[in-house]
Amino acid sequence: MGYAPPPYGYPDPFSNASYGPPGFVAPQYHFPGTYPAPPSADKSGIPGVNVQNHFGGIGLPPGYNYLFPTSHCLVHVFVTGSTPPWQANSPLYTHDAVNHRKFFIPASMTVKEMMQQLGCSNEDADKNVMTEVQEVGNGKWTKGMVFKGGNKDRMKMTLKDLGWDTGRRRTGLPGQGPLIWVYITGD
Template identity: 40%
Template sequence: MSGGWNPSFGWDHSRANVPPQMSAPNGAYLELFGAQLPFPIQTPGFSIPQNGFMHPLPVFPGQAPRFPNPRPAIDPEYPATYMSNSTGGIGCEPGYNLFHPPEYTKVHIIKSRTAPWQNPPGMALSFGAFHIPTSVTLSDILKGFGANNGNPKKNRITEVTQGHNGRWYKGVTISGDDRDQVSKTLKQMGWDRNRTGRAGEKPVIWLWITKD
């Protein structure tokens, strides 16, 4: 005779006096639910899975495995904001952590087809705000912000300064063909961790990056 024996219900195969059991979606065993239902089981409804049921990859609203997804759309103006790993995916691979350098600076990248200093005073400009490691070179900045023209001379970084009268003033411009300059780090340019923009401290860095 196969099967085990239980002092309350007898032999397993006989199922004598065994209480009724109901399977549950994504339940590892009978009568094991992903969450406690706040209403009778016979009533259709959905309950948010609680922490009592642990799935290797919990996905809301169900606990089913994840399906393959395409790569996320990468903004061509800010490709450096996406980390591509060795598997072709985005972000750290499972089990890996990201190492952060010790020093960052604040950089605002202006998005404008017209040179900021040529715009009317007080004109609002779109920009992206970034924390960038001070050890990054200007060459990396050009690549990371989409300045990838085949003619390096057309890839330019221009520092601009905001005046109190609503105008923008042109500062230093560095072209991609200037190897000595583009090999410098942000810290060597004076764009270090002290550029915080806080009261009594140095202003943040404003850059206008072009490729044509």
């Protein structure tokens, strides 16, 4: 009694019919050295992740191109729930992608726009708070600047005004400034 050849892959020349169907070598990914992109981020309570066009759809309108701003910021946002990173009982490491999300944000964006795009949308502006967080080592963090939605002067500042743009070498690479880490809350 023979077995039908596998629908894909290559039959194993050393298979033994008495041990079940013949084995096969699975086909390899066709582009050595590269891998498929990870799945796209869903909204997850962060309204600014996807562009909503004026037709009500997601993405750019058909036939339009987008001109990107020339200066950007690399911002990491903690998603530690109601516990701020500087009060966390267990270490929060920078390489652990579970505790934060990464964003590439235009430096021309105001603090208020950034907070709204990240989900700080409480009607009481003073409850919308963004705190800059700085790593002190070994997964421990300390508080930096605090931005409250009720402070109109600070809300008008752009990220470039804060010195968060990549022109000031805030890339986290050796010999350059540290990355920007923030914790947001709208409670």
